Amino acid sequence: MRPVKVLIVDDSATIRQLIRLRLREDPRLDVVGEACDAYEAREKIKALNPDVITLDVEMPRMNGLEFLEKLMRLRPMPVVMVSSETHRGSTAALEALSLGAVECIGKSAGPTTADSFASLPDILVAAAGARLMRPGARPAIAPATSFRWNGRYVFIGSSTGGVDALETVLAGYPKDCPPTLITQHMPAGFLASFAARLNPRVAPEVQLATEGAMLKQGHVYIAPGGEYHLAVRGDRAPACHLLASEKRNGHRPSVEVMFDSALSIAKQSVCVMLTGMGRDGAEGMLRMREAGANCIAQDEASSVVFGMPRAALEIGAASVAVPITRISEEILTLTCKDRAASARRMRASDAGSRGLCA
Known part of the structure; x- marks a missing residue:
């Protein structure tokens, strides 16, 4: 070439x-x-x-x-x-x-x-080789209006193209969303601005993760980056842990570190791999799936760069590829108390009504 x-x-x-x-x-x-x-x-x-x-x-x-x-x-x-x-x-x-x-x-x-x-x-x-996304091309997604959390935690990894992808996913979240941790490859200064930008645009509370912050419903925690990876510690009452260590797979924060830290609560977890280059997080996601987590990846058609989702799918770490506009409803189905009712309602809903859970 x-x-x-x-x-x-x-x-x-x-x-x-x-x-x-x-x-x-x-x-x-x-x-x-x-x-x-x-x-x-x-x-x-x-x-x-x-x-x-x-x-x-x-x-x-x-x-x-x-x-x-x-x-x-x-x-x-x-x-x-x-x-x-x-x-x-x-x-x-x-x-x-x-x-x-x-x-x-x-x-x-x-x-x-x-x-x-x-x-x-x-x-x-x-x-x-990236897929160019036209400004304003992202469709509006109506957040779920009611939701009953089943106790599962959500871990999302993303890189190139992740800013728009994450905003699309969180736009479909209800105010009382499942506790969600996000590792986005980005310099620390950008991550602080990203959290501040997201918070007023979506229903849940979005914040940079801090050491010891308990994972609470209705909250989204973004890795602060810089010298720290975002990890989780504790089984009965999981909390954010900022881990000062070397880069993993060339990244800090690393998706792999976040996934690996959640292995003890894998059966209570949903892992999501969004657009990004490279393979960071694929092996960690596979370990999470083998330990009982539900794992999904963004599909190629909606990914700016399909590297990270492709890696997860190729090794069997992710069980399904989902368009970015449907990932929030997929997450909510997996984290809702009445999953069967939620799935039926999603199938019957029109394009503007996403992820309702009675």
Whole structure:
């Protein structure tokens, strides 16, 4: 296969050089050009026809968000945003994902700047083959209006494309949803902004997980990332545990760590694998399924990158592939006291009525 053609767009010559040097080490990639602003980027895209571009958020004359919106409307193509991990930068990065960017990476300041781009080659290769989701294409999902929890806990892993996927899943959750833990591959600063963004948009309470927080109905706990994996400890009264340890499968937070930590309560668990590149969590999900958990994966058609769900399905860790618009109702069926009644009601419901449980 020919190398993936990459265009680097950033107003900083230093950042462009750091990205270029990192990408040129990888034979899968070919840096075909650079641009210092949106106007130069437009001309380079026409002339060079890149497969994927890296795009800075903050640029002169036209910022990255404005350019991204125009690009996805007029000439959709895979875009990976490069953003500072400040609050402002993290908020902008999440907005970029909602506008159609495939992924965002953090741009830390100082001597660690070059380290920020260590994972960029893999991300660009995955982005070049990603399924582009048009902004606003996600259908509205009505949350369940009544729900009786059966005591099962929910563990969700996601990566590239996960921001929109998670918002779709949680949009179908009732206010008294099953306790849910989420590990999303993302820099710590982005995760804090993500939790703050989600909370007012969905019915349950969404928060960054904290050490010792009890898993309560109506609450969704997101891994804070940074130096910690999100795990769970305790059988009778499970609680969040922030585990300071090395990266697993190249990630911190790692889906594998979260799944493995829940093995003692596998029979009371539902595991879900959403869109993302790589295989993080597949082996852990298999162990959970073998220990009695119900395990499902997002289907290929609705995944931005099918890597993580594919890995789970290929090794038999997930028992079924489900479209993203049906995953919330699948979760609610598995965590509802009257599962048979819930399933019958879901089959009889129209597209706008999801996951009701008497």
